[in-house]
Amino acid sequence: MALQTKSADSALQQHSRDELLALHRTMLLNRRFEEKVGEMYTRSKIGGFLHLNIGEEGAFVGAIRALQPGDYVFSTYREHGHAITQGVEPRRVMAELFGRVDGTSKGRGGSMHLFDAQKRFMGGYAIVAGSIALAVGVSLACVYRGTDEIVMSLFGDGATNNGTFHESMNLAKVWNLPVVFVCVNNQYGMGTAVDRASAVSEMYRKAAGYDIPAERVDGMDVIATLDAARKAADFVRQEKTPYFLEALTYRYRGHSMADPQNYRTKEEIEEWRHRDAIESFRKRLRDAALASEQDFAEHEAEVERVVQEAVDFADASREPDPATELLDNAYVGDIPVSWR
Amino acid sequence: MALQTKSADSALQQHSRDELLALHRTMLLNRRFEEKVGEMYTRSKIGGFLHLNIGEEGAFVGAIRALQPGDYVFSTYREHGHAITQGVEPRRVMAELFGRVDGTSKGRGGSMHLFDAQKRFMGGYAIVAGSIALAVGVSLACVYRGTDEIVMSLFGDGATNNGTFHESMNLAKVWNLPVVFVCVNNQYGMGTAVDRASAVSEMYRKAAGYDIPAERVDGMDVIATLDAARKAADFVRQEKTPYFLEALTYRYRGHSMADPQNYRTKEEIEEWRHRDAIESFRKRLRDAALASEQDFAEHEAEVERVVQEAVDFADASREPDPATELLDNAYVGDIPVSWR
Amino acid sequence: MAAITYRDALNQALREEMQRDESVFLMGEDIGVWGGSFVVTQGLYKEFGERRVRDTPISEDGFVGAGIGAALAGLRPVVEIMTINFSLLATDQIVNSAAKMRYMFGGNAKVPIVIRMPGGGGHQLGAQHSQSLEVWYANIPGLIVVAPAVPADAKGLLKAAIRDDNPVIFIENEGLYTTKGDVPEEEYLTPLGKADVKRVGRDVSIVTHSRMVLLALQAADELAKEGIEAEVVDLRSLRPLDVATISASVHKTNHAVVLEEGWGSYGITAEVAATIYEVAFDYLDAPLVRISGVEVPMPYNLKMEKACIPNLEQVVTGAKKTLGKAA
Amino acid sequence: MAAITYRDALNQALREEMQRDESVFLMGEDIGVWGGSFVVTQGLYKEFGERRVRDTPISEDGFVGAGIGAALAGLRPVVEIMTINFSLLATDQIVNSAAKMRYMFGGNAKVPIVIRMPGGGGHQLGAQHSQSLEVWYANIPGLIVVAPAVPADAKGLLKAAIRDDNPVIFIENEGLYTTKGDVPEEEYLTPLGKADVKRVGRDVSIVTHSRMVLLALQAADELAKEGIEAEVVDLRSLRPLDVATISASVHKTNHAVVLEEGWGSYGITAEVAATIYEVAFDYLDAPLVRISGVEVPMPYNLKMEKACIPNLEQVVTGAKKTLGKAA
Numbered sequence A, B: 001m002a003l004q005t006k007s008a009d010s011a012l013q014q015h016s017r018d019e020l021l022a023l024h025r026t027m028l029l030n031r032r033f034e035e036k037v038g039e040m041y042t043r044s045k046i047g048g049f050l051h052l053n054i055g056e057e058g059a060f061v062g063a064i065r066a067l068q069p070g071d072y073v074f075s076t077y078r079e080h081g082h083a084i085t086q087g088v089e090p091r092r093v094m095a096e097l098f099g100r101v102d103g104t105s106k107g108r109g110g111s112m113h114l115f116d117a118q119k120r121f122m123g124g125y126a127i128v129a130g131s132i133a134l135a136v137g138v139s140l141a142c143v144y145r146g147t148d149e150i151v152m153s154l155f156g157d158g159a160t161n162n163g164t165f166h167e168s169m170n171l172a173k174v175w176n177l178p179v180v181f182v183c184v185n186n187q188y189g190m191g192t193a194v195d196r197a198s199a200v201s202e203m204y205r206k207a208a209g210y211d212i213p214a215e216r217v218d219g220m221d222v223i224a225t226l227d228a229a230r231k232a233a234d235f236v237r238q239e240k241t242p243y244f245l246e247a248l249t250y251r252y253r254g255h256s257m258a259d260p261q262n263y264r265t266k267e268e269i270e271e272w273r274h275r276d277a278i279e280s281f282r283k284r285l286r287d288a289a290l291a292s293e294q295d296f297a298e299h300e301a302e303v304e305r306v307v308q309e310a311v312d313f314a315d316a317s318r319e320p321d322p323a324t325e326l327l328d329n330a331y332v333g334d335i336p337v338s339w340r
Numbered sequence C, D: 001m002a003a004i005t006y007r008d009a010l011n012q013a014l015r016e017e018m019q020r021d022e023s024v025f026l027m028g029e030d031i032g033v034w035g036g037s038f039v040v041t042q043g044l045y046k047e048f049g050e051r052r053v054r055d056t057p058i059s060e061d062g063f064v065g066a067g068i069g070a071a072l073a074g075l076r077p078v079v080e081i082m083t084i085n086f087s088l089l090a091t092d093q094i095v096n097s098a099a100k101m102r103y104m105f106g107g108n109a110k111v112p113i114v115i116r117m118p119g120g121g122g123h124q125l126g127a128q129h130s131q132s133l134e135v136w137y138a139n140i141p142g143l144i145v146v147a148p149a150v151p152a153d154a155k156g157l158l159k160a161a162i163r164d165d166n167p168v169i170f171i172e173n174e175g176l177y178t179t180k181g182d183v184p185e186e187e188y189l190t191p192l193g194k195a196d197v198k199r200v201g202r203d204v205s206i207v208t209h210s211r212m213v214l215l216a217l218q219a220a221d222e223l224a225k226e227g228i229e230a231e232v233v234d235l236r237s238l239r240p241l242d243v244a245t246i247s248a249s250v251h252k253t254n255h256a257v258v259l260e261e262g263w264g265s266y267g268i269t270a271e272v273a274a275t276i277y278e279v280a281f282d283y284l285d286a287p288l289v290r291i292s293g294v295e296v297p298m299p300y301n302l303k304m305e306k307a308c309i310p311n312l313e314q315v316v317t318g319a320k321k322t323l324g325k326a327a
């Protein structure tokens, strides 16, 4: 799991330059997007809970980029980057965070409830572990219809202590469903360190009780994560049976914008920042002479445009109108919302 | 796990004759008690659901007899024998099944809700897996108070597919609680065979995801089960950390009195009857010249007296009076039950 | 019209919808090989196979969640929870997922699932197996909640629920499965959200649902002997509540008894009573009478249990009371 | 009397009871090291240590069940569920275990547990994080359900709940933690099951609970400006409901507005309205007015969310309406 820095970077070599650059661009986009979102929150453009995933880019970009068109992704409340990596337009994500009608959920969902069925981003959910069972259900539909699509369910380390996770793992295995369970282990559930909440320190070991093949990968190494996720996705697609992937990573920011940060040390945070997925990936690209500062600078500029465009788009979009739209979509059809 | 029948029965030798006879007497008592209960049900002396554990005596008698005074037992709706083995008076169990005031729960609970705090039989519960979390809580109280007592939680194979079981296992390990989890694997959850509901066929393997030591034992071999349960109880008491014991067994009767029995073959039932825990144990006692037909006959007579006495006692006990007792114990103290 | 059992009516509805629509499938504990613990799905496993009649592990939270996911993906799952008592393990998925997804995703999602579950007491099953918790679901926006009382409605409402694009909580009652009633031979649907006057009368309206409708009809017979003509309004749908039908009945009779098997405090009868007072305040000649189950965990003993469930005498007396006729 | 926050009042109650009784301990997610996601337990982990302030995994069903077990064994756990929305994962343990055990075991068991959970909306947390589900628990025999509105009641009721031998569901509100109010310096308990008249008035009774009490008081101020004297009845306890206090108030004012933050259909206001009509039928000069949250999953957008929660104008208008004064 140690980071590969030897000059001949075999793992890197197996990928096309385009793919490598795309990985870099996507991680960078998510990093800058989240930074901007944090800024917008402090400027009160965004309300409610906000859970940034800065630091986790290697893990979720590596995992989600392993999917093919048509595959489904289920996520949590820490999902902005998951949605964007799955192809949801950044501007529609930002508009949702702003609570505007052009948001992915028309401003009704907010940060924790992005959704884009066209892109097969099946939603961010705010109940820990809740979406894992939903993901199992969509994979059941894939099998029911005999399609080749698979489902990726992303969740945190804390979610693996919840019964919903366990019932879902068992169902997926007993019914042989094509689900890639991806545990984004950022080592804390809010302020609770993994070992204070989980009987085992390695989340992938929880798959043993279900005979589900599992492995842990360095989530700060986007290539290692992508390769492991591809292996998992291929296996699941061919064998029509689940796989469990744990990506060890770290969140640099607080759990949400309100976080005492009294449960971990500055040193620990620094230590992980030194293993930053983007920085370390850049070094590898440079060492392998596959990309230059020039390329990175271009990416920065490009990403900044996209993020700024997202903010402008969100700002320009209107808010839903309580007077006329409050009851929209309460039900399909004309079911009365209330009889009083 | 194969049954020991070689003349020198080392496993048997390590137990005093008194203990061996007590095991036989207890298994026989439970067998005859349940047979009588079944009869009373068909004679409408008992109502509601009735879940007999005939066939499982080796498993639960072996497990519960390993406990020491002061230790707690939590069970399910298939608990008559669990209660009796833990020391609850058969007549008070029968009275409860008859719905009489001298029953363990004053006729309010019935077959699924026996309870005797004095004997530390902490109850039969009708929600699959529900009582496992309660057992964890009592073990927490033991640690909180610094006592030496431990808790045994009995449940079925089907219960291990429920999230409550998994959350409880994790809590017990993370908090280092003295719980012996005993899975009475009778190979079916109602009509669903283990393999149709569980990702793994061996229940003890589910403990791996929690780093909880676990083992499977032949539940038709009361000695093997007792020895394994003692080992488990001693370990739990000393190490103050959980242990998982799976006892493989079989229920001869239907899940409850209403059972189509269309999910298994007569042959399968016969096959298991041939491995009957009581019969095989008798053979071993005879082979080792530790007991004779004479002893067994005495036990039969003694047990029959106890069972008949239980029926007489239950018959003699009065029913609760709706006119005056319906609201008793709705709350501790004088909280109004309803304000209308 | 043939008289069949409530159970068979449900079975017919499931079979017909499964034959009609390939996307309809069933999930639940022991609904397949066993045929359903209340034998509602009998024969369907043989006819449609494992793919469409799926036995589940004892994982209410997990398989209800999976059903919701399958519905999100466009299938039409009909999930059986063995009894409403066990649905407490799935309330998170029902309330936080199924009821929320359409609205919170801005109308971009649809969850066409039906979740069937029987409630009720009367079989000495004790405190953990005898509850009537439909009021919990009736309180939740985003859900439709129906509770048929007779075979014809059971079949028509189940077919309508399966075809509806909203999550529908379908409340059955363990005491109704063997009851019989006429069911049309031809295909029909019973509209969700509409109450039904099961007996017409001019003196007093007895408003209730599920199994208690049968008790209300019995009471109406009794009252008729004394010249009192009771009208029995079967709510059928708890969410949405058909206020128009309730209102019309009480405006006519000027007297009401509201009745439910479950606990009345914060129960179905609380909303129905409040609604009646609201829409018929100037029509009511006397306070209405609320009748519901005794508010204790259900005792096992037969006599004690009987005393907890509304009975004929209570309803008859209640009707007379609101009519000012001393019993 | 010192004015302190609702949050500090709860914190004081916990500290005092933990100091008084060794068998009292706390369990919940991030209540220890972090200090509680709403900072209610701050400082207690330092003062009492891990043994008595136990951080739990995200296993609501498991740790609530464990709390009930610990209570069965004679301890007095105070379990925090981070918000009422997550209590849906623990409803089985709360309803099928805690609420049932004493009665179904014939009075041989006791479950002295307190389960704390905040509800309510207003912080743009969206559909899955903004619910007021206290009516679910208020419907369940065997439970006691309280919902304090002001710091003094929060402290007094929590201390009383901890000392009570029944399972108590203690409903807080995310919008109340930073509100301030006078709290007696000396030790006191607030009785469970008793409502409290927070403002005396002769014209109309506004009956409500939790955060809406503050809105009702605001409305009373507004109404006073127009010469209307509103009486504000704070239910404080939802189960049992203090009918005597409600009745006395409406008998005096002859007019009532019932108000709740959550969904009104089958909500708290349904029972309160039905009860008022029942006990004051001949005293009410006009139909009472029910005001509650809009019945949709809570939208994220600020304006939309505001529109879903009862506001000052609604309450003022509602009071005038029942008084027959056009707004």
Ligand SMILES: Cc1ncc(C[n+]2csc(CCOP(=O)(O)OP(=O)(O)O)c2C)c(N)n1
Pocket (backbone or CB within 6 Å): A078, A126, A127, A128, A155, A156, A157, A158, A159, A160, A186, A188, A189, A190, A255, D029, D058, D060, D082, D086, D089
């Ligand atoms: C069932 C439930 N319990 C508690 C919460 C409050 N909560 C939100 S996020 C969180 C921590 C989750 O940790 P983890 O699964 O590791 O994901 P991470 O936040 O670290 O990405 C908690 C306890 C919740 N949303 N749902």
Ligand SMILES: Cc1ncc(C[n+]2csc(CCOP(=O)(O)OP(=O)(O)O)c2C)c(N)n1
Pocket (backbone or CB within 6 Å): B078, B126, B127, B128, B155, B156, B157, B158, B159, B160, B186, B188, B189, B190, B255, C029, C058, C060, C082, C086, C089
């Ligand atoms: C949560 C829940 N779901 C379903 C049921 C209905 N039910 C009662 S017993 C049972 C089977 C349990 O099987 P197992 O755990 O193996 O125990 P066994 O009956 O074999 O002893 C089921 C499904 C229940 N009581 N509780």
Ligand SMILES: [Mg+2]
Pocket (backbone or CB within 6 Å): A156, A157, A158, A184, A185, A186, A187, A188, A189, A190
């Ligand atoms: Mg985490």
Ligand SMILES: [Mg+2]
Pocket (backbone or CB within 6 Å): B156, B157, B158, B184, B185, B186, B187, B188, B189, B190
């Ligand atoms: Mg079994």
